[in-house]
Amino acid sequence: MSGVTSAREVARRLGLSHTAIQNAERAGRIAREEDGSWDVESVQRGLSGKSPRKRHAKADVAPDQDGAADDAPRPVGVSGIASTRELARRLGCSHTSLQKAERSGRIAREPNGRWDVEKVRAGLKTRAAPTQRAPHGSRGPWAKPAQYFAKLDTDIIGPVRNIHTELESARRALQRAAEQIAALYPEILRLERACDAAIAAQERGSE
Structure with a gap:
C-alpha cells in the first residue's frame, strides 16, 4: 500500500480520523514522501511507535483550483506558495480570511496558480471597493430632522x-x-286621551 495523495484516504485505510493523521504529522511521527504522497505502511509504522522513515523536505504543491482540500498535493514549480493554508500560516492569518479576500478581488494567484507572499500581504492592506448601493427613495417624516416633528404633531392633534x-x-x-x-309630552298625552275618548264614544253610539 503506497502512493496515497490524500491524508483523508490514509485515515480511512487505517481506520483513523483525519485529525489524528494531522496531529501525528505535526508531531513528527509520520511524514509525506518526497513527492508529497503518503506511504501507508510507513504511516502505520510511525503510528505504532516504530521509527518512521527519514522525513524528506515536502515539495511545494499545486493549488487545488476546484476547491479540493490542501491535503491532496501535486508537485509544482519552486516559485511562490501553492497552498492557501501555508500562505495563511506564513502571514499569521486564517485560511478563511484569505478565501474572502480572494473572492473580493483584493488578492489573486499568479498565472502559474501559486501565491506571491508579498503581493498578497500588500493586497490584504487594501480595502475592498465599496459596493454600489441603490439610491434612497423619499424619506418619510419619521426620518426627517426634529423640527418636522412639531408639524407632524399638529397634523395628528388637529383632527382629534x-x-x-x-x-x-x-x-x-x-x-x-x-x-x-x-x-311636548303633556300635549301628546292630552291628544292620546282625547283620541281614546272619541273611539269609546263612537263604539257606544254604534251599539
Missing part, C-alpha cells in the same frame, strides 16, 4: 380636537331635542 368639537355639538343637539320632546 375637531372630533371633540363635533361630539360636543351633537351632544347639545340631542339635549335640545330631549327638552323639546319633554315640553
Whole structure:
C-alpha cells in the first residue's frame, strides 16, 4: 500500500480520523514522501511507535483550483506558495480570511496558480471597493430632522380636537331635542286621551 495523495484516504485505510493523521504529522511521527504522497505502511509504522522513515523536505504543491482540500498535493514549480493554508500560516492569518479576500478581488494567484507572499500581504492592506448601493427613495417624516416633528404633531392633534368639537355639538343637539320632546309630552298625552275618548264614544253610539 503506497502512493496515497490524500491524508483523508490514509485515515480511512487505517481506520483513523483525519485529525489524528494531522496531529501525528505535526508531531513528527509520520511524514509525506518526497513527492508529497503518503506511504501507508510507513504511516502505520510511525503510528505504532516504530521509527518512521527519514522525513524528506515536502515539495511545494499545486493549488487545488476546484476547491479540493490542501491535503491532496501535486508537485509544482519552486516559485511562490501553492497552498492557501501555508500562505495563511506564513502571514499569521486564517485560511478563511484569505478565501474572502480572494473572492473580493483584493488578492489573486499568479498565472502559474501559486501565491506571491508579498503581493498578497500588500493586497490584504487594501480595502475592498465599496459596493454600489441603490439610491434612497423619499424619506418619510419619521426620518426627517426634529423640527418636522412639531408639524407632524399638529397634523395628528388637529383632527382629534375637531372630533371633540363635533361630539360636543351633537351632544347639545340631542339635549335640545330631549327638552323639546319633554315640553311636548303633556300635549301628546292630552291628544292620546282625547283620541281614546272619541273611539269609546263612537263604539257606544254604534251599539
